[in-house]
Amino acid sequence: xxxxxxxxxxxxxxxxxxxxxxxxxxxxxxxxxxxxxxxxxxxxxxxxxxxxxxxxxxxxxxxxxxxxxxxxxxxxxxxxxxxxxxxxxxxxxxxxxxxxxxxxxxxxxxxxxxxxxxxxxxxxxxxxxxxxxxxxxxxxxxxxxxxxxxxxxxxxxxxxxxxxxxxxxxxxxxxxxxxxxxxxxxxxxxxxxxxxxxxxxxxxxxxxxxxxxxxxxxxxxxxxxxxxxxxxxxxxxxxxxxxxxxxxxxxxxxxxxxxxxxxxxxxxxxxxxxxxxxxxxxxxxxxxxxxxxxxxxxxxxxxxxxxxxxxxxxxxxxxxxxxxxxxxxxxxxxxxxxxxxxxxxxxxxxxxxxxxxxxxxxxxxxxxxxxxxxxxxxxxxxxxxxxxxxxxxxxxxxxxxxxxxxxxxxxxxxxxxxxxxxxxx
DNA sequence: TCTGGGGTCCTAGGACCC
DNA sequence: TCTGGGGTCCTAGGACCC
Numbered sequence: 001x002x003x004x005x006x007x008x009x010x011x012x013x014x015x016x017x018x019x020x021x022x023x024x025x026x027x028x029x030x031x032x033x034x035x036x037x038x039x040x041x042x043x044x045x046x047x048x049x050x051x052x053x054x055x056x057x058x059x060x061x062x063x064x065x066x067x068x069x070x071x072x073x074x075x076x077x078x079x080x081x082x083x084x085x086x087x088x089x090x091x092x093x094x095x096x097x098x099x100x101x102x103x104x105x106x107x108x109x110x111x112x113x114x115x116x117x118x119x120x121x122x123x124x125x126x127x128x129x130x131x132x133x134x135x136x137x138x139x140x141x142x143x144x145x146x147x148x149x150x151x152x153x154x155x156x157x158x159x160x161x162x163x164x165x166x167x168x169x170x171x172x173x174x175x176x177x178x179x180x181x182x183x184x185x186x187x188x189x190x191x192x193x194x195x196x197x198x199x200x201x202x203x204x205x206x207x208x209x210x211x212x213x214x215x216x217x218x219x220x221x222x223x224x225x226x227x228x229x230x231x232x233x234x235x236x237x238x239x240x241x242x243x244x245x246x247x248x249x250x251x252x253x254x255x256x257x258x259x260x261x262x263x264x265x266x267x268x269x270x271x272x273x274x275x276x277x278x279x280x281x282x283x284x285x286x287x288x289x290x291x292x293x294x295x296x297x298x299x300x301x302x303x304x305x306x307x308x309x310x311x312x313x314x315x316x317x318x319x320x321x322x323x324x325x326x327x328x329x330x331x332x333x334x335x336x337x338x339x340x341x342x343x344x345x346x347x348x349x350x351x352x353x354x355x356x357x358x359x360x361x362x363x364x365x366x367x368x369x370x371x372x373x374x375x376x377x378x379x380x381x382x383x384x385x386x387x388x389x390x391x392x393x394x395x396x397x398x399x400x401x402x403x404x405x406x407x408x409x410x411x412x413x414x415x416x417x418x419x420x421x422x423x424x425x
Numbered sequence: 426t427c428t429g430g431g432g433t434c435c436t437a438g439g440a441c442c443c
Numbered sequence: 444t445c446t447g448g449g450g451t452c453c454t455a456g457g458a459c460c461c
Contacts, residue, residue: 034429059427
């Protein structure tokens with residue numbers, strides 16, 4: 001049986017989420033900013049039409065914002081994460097196998113579906129169901145490989161005539177779309193690869209599809225070879241319905257204001273460790289290595305630059321926040337230098353083991369407290385319940401290191417006291 | 426003044442082993 | 444004159460993704 005994938009992608013996802021609970025913003029330009037209100041990470045159609053580019057620093061568009069009355073929001077991940085979960089659960093009801101690829105897109109396995117329903121009709125069904133139940137608009141691309149499904153999805157978004165669904169299972173249709181697609185729009189071809197491909201005469205996706213896969217593997221990499229095969233309808237990238245557990249967990253942030261004193265840094269690091277350990281326990285894993293890093297602003301040539309990191313290994317794998325906080329503080333002390341204006345810091349966990357799957361050294365006695373697991377489980381349960389928060393002591397030492405989020409919308413769907421209120425006339 | 430955060434995979438090169 | 448060959452593991456760096 002031939003393989004068929006659908007890529008379902010939400011349109012202007014963050015901006016659409018913000019508009020869901022603000023009907024007064026219909027047809028108004030909206031942008032959403034990255035952490036610390038740094039740069040633009042999402043735009044509504046109206047904002048795109050004003051020429052606002054993805055990733056542009058916010059301070060550079062202040063004038064446009066003023067002139068056109070653009071609505072500006074800080075990132076509200078509580079809202080986007082919850083809306084995403086709602087969309088994904090609908091998709092899981094409509095397809096047997098679903099890979100949640102990112103917060104706003106998912107691959108569906110449609111192999112065998114054509115026996116029951118036309119692909120085009122299926123795509124329209126997905127669109128109307130998601131729109132009806134969540135208010136989010138999606139586009140659907142359907143093709144025999146993931147890479148082609150991505151391109152089909154782009155086409156569905158770009159050309160309104162498609163009705164938001166493109167069925168690219170037909171070979172001739174694939175070739176026609178590839179011919180009008182610049183090679184840098186192909187999934188897997190980024191800003192480094194594109195100029196190098198152009199230099200050897202490969203300008204469109206079709207040029208790439210018709211290139212010699214073995215030859216380009218020599219010149220570039222095995223990754224590009226796979227892309228070429230995928231463009232020709234030969235599926236090389238499988239659907240991963242069960243997310244693989246992560247091999248590293250990072251928690252890092254830029255600060256809202258530069259951090260200059262140790263207590264603030266200490267508090268921030270403790271917070272990051274806490275979050276990283278929560279993620280670790282959520283995937284039921286344990287880690288043996290922690291990395292802690294600090295850095296000043298690398299962009300500013302007018303002040304001294306300092307960046308450093310420390311690796312701390314635990315005697316044996318753990319998921320106990322207390323052990324990692326102790327390790328992180330030791331690491332931080334070893335790299336902390338006073339007198340700098342720190343911009344960013346973070347922690348990284350790695351060297352994972354499944355619980356109980358570690359062979360300890362013969363001479364190192366295990367000193368794990370038997371209460372550790374139960375304590376952490378209780379902690380996670382309380383913090384997830386929404387009834388309250390239990391935190392570790394290290395953070396209370398100082399509190400002016402947090403993110404800048406001056407334009408944050410309410411958590412409409414995840415906090416009782418943020419519930420939207422409807423006034424009936 | 427102001428420039429996100431969190432991941433993955435692949436490759437090359439060095440250390441080391443027999 | 445001639446100075447092996449094959450393998451693993453680890454790390455750093457580069458590329459990509461959203």
